[in-house]
Amino acid sequence: LAKTTQPISMDSYEGQEVNITCSHNNIATNDYITWYQQFPSQGPRFIIQGYKTKVTNEVASLFIPADRKSSTLSLPRVSLSDTAVYYCLVVKTSYDKVIFGPGTSLSVIP
């Protein structure tokens, strides 16, 4: 299973763009990159998933360089409600299980 590395914590002011980078050096050809958000005492919530280049949805963008050894989750104009833990996961299409790393605890400051 591909191991991921991301910052343990980040702080940001309200209204700023936040970029969280995740390293996954041993990502395999058939792996997807998925990001989840988790609030205290809740299950993780799917944010975005991608394979290469750039993916955008209504809440975030995901940038994946050509070598796919890293990815960056971009949250535009964060608000206090974006304070949460963000997990970067590498998901294999041929394996069943997903292993969570420690995630990045994002604190948005007024």
Add this chain to the structure above:
Amino acid sequence: GAVVSQHPSRVICKSGTSVKIECRSLDFQATTMFWYRQFPKQSLMLMATSNEGSKATYEQGVEKDKFLINHASLTLSTLTVTSAHPEDSSFYICSARRTESTYEQYFGPGTRLTVT
């Protein structure tokens, strides 16, 4: 779409009793479901992978006789914590993977278990 529910959302039980937690995929079929536990300020730890109609696969260090998993249908998996002890108190989260997709995984809201 892709909603996963858990019941109960929180439960308090006495030491030595058993507790059953249900995980349901409400609007899709899930051949595979997963059970995680999460302690305060920690990440999710995978306990077991549950496949419909077959025995669950437990992660190393997870006691299969203590954490009984049953996946009897494509929309329901249950986790039974047998002879619960205070150290089993934790947040238990299930997730379900769509039958037609091997990489889309949706999580339930979690169950807070407190053993007194």
